[in-house]
Amino acid sequence: xxxxxxxxxxxxxxxxxxxxxxxxxxxxxxxxxxxxxxxxxxxxxxxxxxxxxxxxxxxxxxxxxxxxxxxxxxxxxxxxxxxxxxxxxxxxxxxxxxxxxxxxxxxxxxxxxxxxxxxxxxxxxxxxxxxxxxxxxxxxxxxxxxxxxxxxxxxxxxxxxxxxxxxxxxxxxxxxxxxxxxxxxxxxxxxxxxxxxxxxxxxxxxxxxxxxxxxxxxxxxxxxxxxxxxxxxxxxxxxxxxxxxxxxxxxxxxxxxxxxxxxxxxxxxxxxxxxxxxxxxxxxxxxxxxxxxxxxxxxxxxxxxxxxxxxxxxxxxxxxxxxxxxxxxxxxxxxxxxxxxxxxxxxxxxxxxxxxxxxxxxxxxxxxxxxxxxxxxxxxxxxxxxxxxxxxxxxxxxxxxxxxxxxxxxxxxxxxxxxxxxxxxxxxxxxxxxxxxxxxxxxxxxxxxxxxxxxxxxxxxxxxxxxxxxxxxxxxxxxxxxxxxxxxxxxxxxxxxxxxxxxxxxxxxxxxxx
Ligand SMILES: Nc1nc2c(ncn2[C@@H]2O[C@H](COP(=O)(O)OP(=O)(O)OP(=O)(O)O)[C@@H](O)[C@H]2O)c(=O)[nH]1
Ligand SMILES: [Mg+2]
Numbered sequence: 001x002x003x004x005x006x007x008x009x010x011x012x013x014x015x016x017x018x019x020x021x022x023x024x025x026x027x028x029x030x031x032x033x034x035x036x037x038x039x040x041x042x043x044x045x046x047x048x049x050x051x052x053x054x055x056x057x058x059x060x061x062x063x064x065x066x067x068x069x070x071x072x073x074x075x076x077x078x079x080x081x082x083x084x085x086x087x088x089x090x091x092x093x094x095x096x097x098x099x100x101x102x103x104x105x106x107x108x109x110x111x112x113x114x115x116x117x118x119x120x121x122x123x124x125x126x127x128x129x130x131x132x133x134x135x136x137x138x139x140x141x142x143x144x145x146x147x148x149x150x151x152x153x154x155x156x157x158x159x160x161x162x163x164x165x166x167x168x169x170x171x172x173x174x175x176x177x178x179x180x181x182x183x184x185x186x187x188x189x190x191x192x193x194x195x196x197x198x199x200x201x202x203x204x205x206x207x208x209x210x211x212x213x214x215x216x217x218x219x220x221x222x223x224x225x226x227x228x229x230x231x232x233x234x235x236x237x238x239x240x241x242x243x244x245x246x247x248x249x250x251x252x253x254x255x256x257x258x259x260x261x262x263x264x265x266x267x268x269x270x271x272x273x274x275x276x277x278x279x280x281x282x283x284x285x286x287x288x289x290x291x292x293x294x295x296x297x298x299x300x301x302x303x304x305x306x307x308x309x310x311x312x313x314x315x316x317x318x319x320x321x322x323x324x325x326x327x328x329x330x331x332x333x334x335x336x337x338x339x340x341x342x343x344x345x346x347x348x349x350x351x352x353x354x355x356x357x358x359x360x361x362x363x364x365x366x367x368x369x370x371x372x373x374x375x376x377x378x379x380x381x382x383x384x385x386x387x388x389x390x391x392x393x394x395x396x397x398x399x400x401x402x403x404x405x406x407x408x409x410x411x412x413x414x415x416x417x418x419x420x421x422x423x424x425x426x427x428x429x430x431x432x433x434x435x436x437x438x439x440x441x442x443x444x445x446x447x448x449x450x451x452x453x454x455x456x457x458x459x460x461x462x463x464x465x466x467x468x469x470x471x472x473x474x475x476x477x478x479x480x481x482x483x484x485x486x487x488x489x490x491x492x493x494x495x496x497x498x499x500x501x502x503x504x505x506x507x508x509x510x511x512x513x514x
Contacts, residue, residue: 002056003158003159003309005164006072006132006163007072007166008074009073010075010178011074011075011080011167011168011171011178012077012173012174013167013168013171015075015084015166016080016083017166017197020253021260024256024259025058025260025263028418029052031067033089035059035066035068035092036066036067037065050414050415057161058070058266068094069093072128072131073093073099074124075101076111076172085098096130099120101116101119101120102119108172108460109210109457109462110459111172112173112176113462114461115460117176117180121181124181160192161310162194162223163194168199168201169198169199169201169207169218170201170204170210174199174210176210176214178198179218180217183220183221185221193314194222196218196224196226198214200227200436205453206456208447209447212467213467213470219322219477222324224310224314224317224324224326225325225326226326226327227325228255228328232359232360233254234251236358240333240334241254241333241334241335257333260417261328261425262328262425264378264425265376265413266310316374316409317372320480320484322480323371323481323484325429326428327361327427327430327433328359329359329360329425329426329428330353331349331423331425332420332423334420336419344379344420344422346422349423362436366432368434368435369400369485370429371401371430372428373428375409375425375426376411376426376427377422377423378417379412379413379416402489434481434485444471
């Protein structure tokens with residue numbers, strides 16, 4: 001059964017990055033600009049299966065064998081949506097799924113959150129309901145007749161798994177409308193997962209206000225948020241694209257590579273090698289490293305359902321519901337025409353991924369502790385020495401909180417990415433994200449104390465209390481991350497105690513039989 005994801009892109013930033021993301025996954029699935037599958041006689045049956053089997057997660061198949069992105073494009077300002085429409089893949093999207101505000105007159109957060117939103121939410125709810133229509137025998141019949149009648153589109157889901165919202169926290173629309181949508185989705189579809197790709201704000205005054213309001217909403221209404229920091233993207237562009245003055249186009253290209261990696265395990269079939277897993281756990285026992293657990297998926301024999309949807313990702317990576325701000329790292333980043341020059345050895349990749357240089361958030365990993373990690377590696381015939389990864393992970397034991405088992409999960413997708421023979425994406429839940437939020441909180445306090453530019457918000461109906469409450473929510477999140485970082489469990493003693501208990505039980509049993 002297909003578990004569909006509905007993608008929503010909001011505001012200028014959301015629509016620009018969203019557009020590049022769709023271009024990237026269309027290329028990945030060999031789709032043309034009109035949404036047809038590009039057939040290549042040289043593609044093997046197995047490769048074709050890997051490429052298409054889970055395509056319905058992000059695409060609906062139309063009656064004329066075209067693939068239509070399950071995407072809704074929203075903005076209070078119609079301008080950015082016109083750009084998407086006129087873009088290379090603009091015609092692939094369902095034309096009914098562009099939802100714009102009534103006028104192009106720019107307003108602030110209040111307009112996006114309070115005034116304009118009611119009209120947009122009404123329109124978008126209708127679009128969303130169509131996207132989420134679930135297949136039933138009756139509907140299938142109806143669709144068949146509709147197809148005959150007007151060659152119309154088939155926009156039905158098998159069993160939707162959730163949503164991903166792409167937006168910036170600095171923009172008034174991205175933050176205001178973006179998080180309002182998350183709240184709406186969370187309240188109306190409580191069994192589905194709400195996730196977001198959220199671009200952190202710059203240091204501008206109004207962006208700081210937007211971000212505090214938006215972040216508080218994300219804490220309450222998103223199940224999983226992938227954080228993206230433009231400052232970090234800038235550094236990556238300078239270093240790897242050798243661009244002295246990176247543009248949004250460069251930044252978005254980098255982001256699309258990482259987003260492609262993150263979503264590939266939702267879109268791809270994976271396989272599992274049970275033998276490796278068994279021998280690994282036996283060796284672990286000998287080594288007495290009981291709190292490290294690595295799952296390898298890497299053979300073609302037994303299909304494995306690891307991390308293959310939003311629910312499982314949430315289950316594996318988010319041990320505490322509010323601490324759901326994930327960091328993405330990716331390797332390799334490159335200029336399109338220089339993809340052949342990249343070193344794609346597994347060892348180089350793992351070195352890069354666990355350092356700060358490949359992270360899309362501006363963090364220093366050593367400033368915090370990992371709560372969990374998930375590593376997706378893509379490539380045909382990946383000859384990965386799992387013991388190297390295991391040993392490396394063992395060296396990193398100090399970098400993790402030691403009270404959570406099953407820390408690193410590794411997924412191998414046996415299909416090469418578009419440009420390079422191999423790539424890897426790391427998703428981390430780490431407490432060092434609190435430093436980013438603490439910096440934001442400190443800038444906010446300075447501005448709010450003096451009520452700098454606060455009138456722009458109060459005159460549009462945003463109460464000062466909303467700011468104080470949102471800020472308190474963010475501060476509490478920072479403390480929660482700190483608390484988890486500070487916990488130290490004496491694992492050796494705990495394990496010895498368990499061993500002792502077990503041996504007493506065994507002795508008692510043998511006494512009984514004697
Ligand atoms: N990475 C990236 N960041 C962007 C892009 N466009 C805007 N931003 C960032 O997003 C923030 C501004 O948000 P926008 O998306 O432009 O604003 P909006 O959501 O349309 O809201 P309005 O203020 O109502 O226009 C700033 O921090 C920008 O640096 C983009 O294409 N890529
Ligand atoms: Mg805008």
